[in-house]
Amino acid sequence: MGRNEAIEFSYDFELLRDTSQKAYIKRWALDTCINHIARTISQTKFEIMDAGVKENNSTTYYKLNVRPNTDESAATFWQKVIRKLIYDNEVLIVVTDTKDLIIADDFVREEYALYDDIFKQIMVDDFEFERNFKMSEVIYLEYNNESINNLLSGLFSDYGEIFGRLYQANLMNNQIRATLSTDANFTLNDKSQEAMQNFINKAYEAYASNDIAIVPIQKGYTYEEHSSKNASKTSSQIEDLAKVPNQLLSYVASNLGIPLPLLDGSVADIEAMTENYMKFCINHFIEKIVDELNAKLFSERGYKEGKRIEAVTIGAKTPLEKAEAIDKLVASGSFTPNEVRALFNYAHIEDEEMDKVMVTKNYIKKEDLSNQEQEL
Known part of the structure; x- marks a missing residue:
């Protein structure tokens, strides 16, 4: 399932x-x-x-x-x-002989404690692989x-x-609700009952299929709607x-x-x-x-x-978006330029200067800075 x-x-x-x-x-x-x-x-x-x-x-x-x-x-x-x-x-991705990656629609997995699990009956659409695959031969995500x-x-x-x-x-x-009453002197027989039903059917068809419906009231009938009583509940329930x-x-x-x-x-x-x-x-x-x-x-x-x-x-983030942070990392001596490049997945540059720790004057103590100036 x-x-x-x-x-x-x-x-x-x-x-x-x-x-x-x-x-x-x-x-x-x-x-x-x-x-x-x-x-x-x-x-x-x-x-x-x-x-x-x-x-x-x-x-x-x-x-x-x-x-x-x-x-x-x-x-x-x-x-x-x-x-x-x-x-x-879970999802099983099979690597075919042509190095294509195929997502399996269905499969059976046999689990082993000390050996690779085996995947059998691998289905892709209507195609079934004839061979079995070891766990080391497939890409399996859980x-x-x-x-x-x-x-x-x-x-x-x-x-x-x-x-x-x-x-x-x-x-x-939102249902249209109405009552149809008859005159007290109106006799309800098969003929009058059929006429009443025809009137109800016509009224229903008029209201169901038209935005504006006008239904003539016949003599002896009194038509009254009660839908407006439920109008206050409609907005809250929607x-x-x-x-x-x-x-x-x-x-x-x-x-x-x-x-x-x-x-x-x-x-x-x-x-x-x-x-x-x-x-x-x-x-x-x-x-x-x-x-x-x-x-x-x-x-x-x-x-x-x-x-x-x-x-x-x-x-x-791109290096341009983090340029200020990069400058501080290198200038404070926390990272070398090559280490910063690695953070952004850029290739290592074979240059000794790129692997050196650099510290700018802003991060050197005043005493050390004055000593360096005296030595110079």
Whole structure:
């Protein structure tokens, strides 16, 4: 059930059908949050580093940042990875013989304590791989978020029922209600009853299909509407109806680490919230992806020699944005120029001066400065 979205959604639909067929609020809340995360991560660039030097001409760089496979761009591919990771709590990426990266739709995992786990019956659309894959041969990510599963199983059903009842109550309050009375001397027989029913049918058709409806009153009939008595309740119930999906969205966003104002745009200054979002939500996924890529694409020896993958997210600051901080780091002697370049994923410069600690006069004590001037 965890890996099949269609079956999962059908269970929710059956659960809410008696009270309301509004299970789509679950999809709306989840899709809004997951798409926000997926769009952010899809803009990440993966740098291939070899002893501090970028290798942007390699096949690995091309597959991770341009075209993972013949049918998808890198942005689309990583969006699908994140969606499947959150929805299914896991995602399996198979590396084919042509070095393409393929997301598995379904698979069977056999776990072993002291050996590599084995993945069998791997399905991609209607195609099934004939061979089995070891854990060391695939890219496998786990989300391990049990709380989101609790939301899926319990919270959505409760909110679906509340939303359904508010929806039905709102329909009832906006329903046209009227009574049709007859003259006291009017005899109700089969013919008159048929005539009354015809009048009611015509009135219903007029009100249902037209913005403005005029119904002639026949002799002996008195038509009176009672809908206006419920008009005062309508506005408040519409507001309550709108609050339920928003409250549900707030719970899901909090669970995934997304500040709600980033989704609804209710706050103009979102710089602090964006930084918090990148730190506690996006970086969590990036770390999982980078760690798995480094473990599967490079050997232990290669990693120790400096071969690794580093991610540059959209929230990363450029050297121009941090120019003042860089100047202070180098001028105070806290970092060498090459160490600062490494912080921004720039290649190491083979120059002795770039590896020296520099301290400007502003950071030297007056006594030391006067001694240096005397020596000069």
